[in-house]
Amino acid sequence: MIDHFSAHPDADGTRPLDHLTSGRVALVHEWFGATGGSENVFRQISNLLPDAERFVLWKDHDAVEPNLRESWLAQTPLRRTKAGALPLMPLVWRTLSRERFDLVISSSHAFAHTVRLGSAEHTRYLSYVHSPARYIWSPNFDGRGSNPLLALPRRVLQTVDVRLSRHVHGYAANSEEVRARIARYWRRDAVVINPPVDVEYFAAAPAADQSQSRDYLLGVGRWIPYKNFDLIIQIAEAARLPVVIAGSGPEETALRRAAERARVAVTFEVRPSKERLRRLYWGARALLFPVHEDFGIIPVEAQACGTPVVGLRRGGLLETVDNGETGFLVDSVDPHSFVPLVHRLPELSPERIQAHAAGFSEQQFAARMTGWIAEARR
Known part of the structure; x- marks a missing residue:
């Protein structure tokens, strides 16, 4: 056993993993976009293991x-189409590098958990899972891969996904929802291990906004169909009530048309800065x-600002929202079922909401990740 991956905790409860004196570490991620929750998780893991080699598809x-090492897939036109590249991803993760x-x-939300590097039998494989690939296992969530003509390819990829991941020694899920899917x-x-959220940044109110009247509703995220911005x-x-x-995203035109028909003011903020x-x-x-999300970082960011969340009683919101204390959860997608809860928002305490959000901080993530990695190495 290589016990140098275990370490004594620091004062803040985290275990310092960046002082490794022997042993090589590799971190792998799917494709790396400009922004996104999974990319932020990968960065945070990288901060814990700064000497690790880092691999991505592209x-x-x-x-x-x-310092990202791209796969051979990055040299092909397939880097521009995730759907087209999907069938090749398991092969790429098995031919990425011969290094040991x-x-x-x-950091996996498609096939990254199937990665295998070199041929060393002593290699320990761990995977942090954002979700088993939704367009393969649960396309009904967002429509990707739900075409009936794709049913057979989905079954083939499901078989490949399971077979090529038997070597994984330990899994961490970003939510109870995802843990249930893995099972x-x-x-x-x-x-x-819930993903890290920069709650300290969002909890610090901008000076000019201390006396905001909180007179509008807010929707934040990618403008794609399953996010339900309509x-x-x-x-x-x-x-x-007015809404921002x-x-x-690709639904912008449709949403602007819906806004023109709405009987309330609808304001669009395109790609707002942090x-x-x-x-x-x-x-x-x-x-x-x-929306039914795997976890949902946006609701935690909002609560860090003392802003309550009104959403569906599904998925990650069951973990991130304390129903009746930091927001309200609804079973129905009938817009009128949300109205009574919107009117009850003054009952909620902004201080209580912020305190709840603090449990999802980057420090909490670091402590849990280092503990999991050290335990898995034993």
């Missing part, structure tokens, strides 16, 4: 991230989040 041209490593940690699809257990506009309309829609997003959170009466 890096988007607008992604500013140093003592520890390999993957259902892969027949494996996992520990739950429903957010309908909820605001039913509640007779922040983000970007600072601007914090101001939007602090100025909102509530974040509307009527």
Whole structure:
């Protein structure tokens, strides 16, 4: 056993993993985009293991991230189409490098957990899972891969996904929701380590916004169908409150058309900066989040600002929202079912909401990750 991966905790409860004196570590991630929750997790893991070699399928041209080793897939036109590259991903993860490593940690939401480097039998493989590939295992969540013509390819890829991951020694899931999927699809257990959220940044109110009246509702995220931004506009309309829609995505034209028909003011904030997003959170009466997410970092960011969340009683919100204390959860997607809860928002304490969000901090993530890695090495 190589016990140098275990270490005594620091004063803040984390174990320093960056002082390794022997043993090679590799970190692998799917494709690396400019922004995203999974990319942030990969960065945080990288901070814990700064001497590790880092591999990705490819890096988007607008992604500013140093020292990433791209796969051969990055040299092909397939880097521009995730759907086209998907069938090749298991092969890429098995032909990535012939180098030998003592520890390999993957950040996986497609096939990264199937990675195998070199041929050393003593290599320890760990995987932090954002979700088993949704477009393969649960396409009904967001529609990707739900075409009936793709049913047979999905079954083939499911078989490949399970078979090529038998060598993984330990899994961590980003939520109880994802842990249940890992058990259902892969027949494996996992520990739950919620992803890191920069709660300290969002909890610090912008000076000019200390006395915000919180007079609008807010929707934040990618403008794609399963995120239900059309429903957010309908909820605001039913509640007779203005709404701000922040983000970007292919649904922008359709959403702007819906906004023109709405009987309330709908304002669009396209690609807001982190600072601007914090101001939007602090100025909102509530974040509307009527979507089934694996975890959902955005609701935690909102709560760090003392802003309650009104969303669906599904997925990650069951873990990130304390129903009746830091927000309200709804079973129905009928926009009118949200209205009574929107009117109850003054009952909630911003201080209580912020305190709840603190449990999802980057420091908490670091402590849990280092503990999991050290335990898995024993």
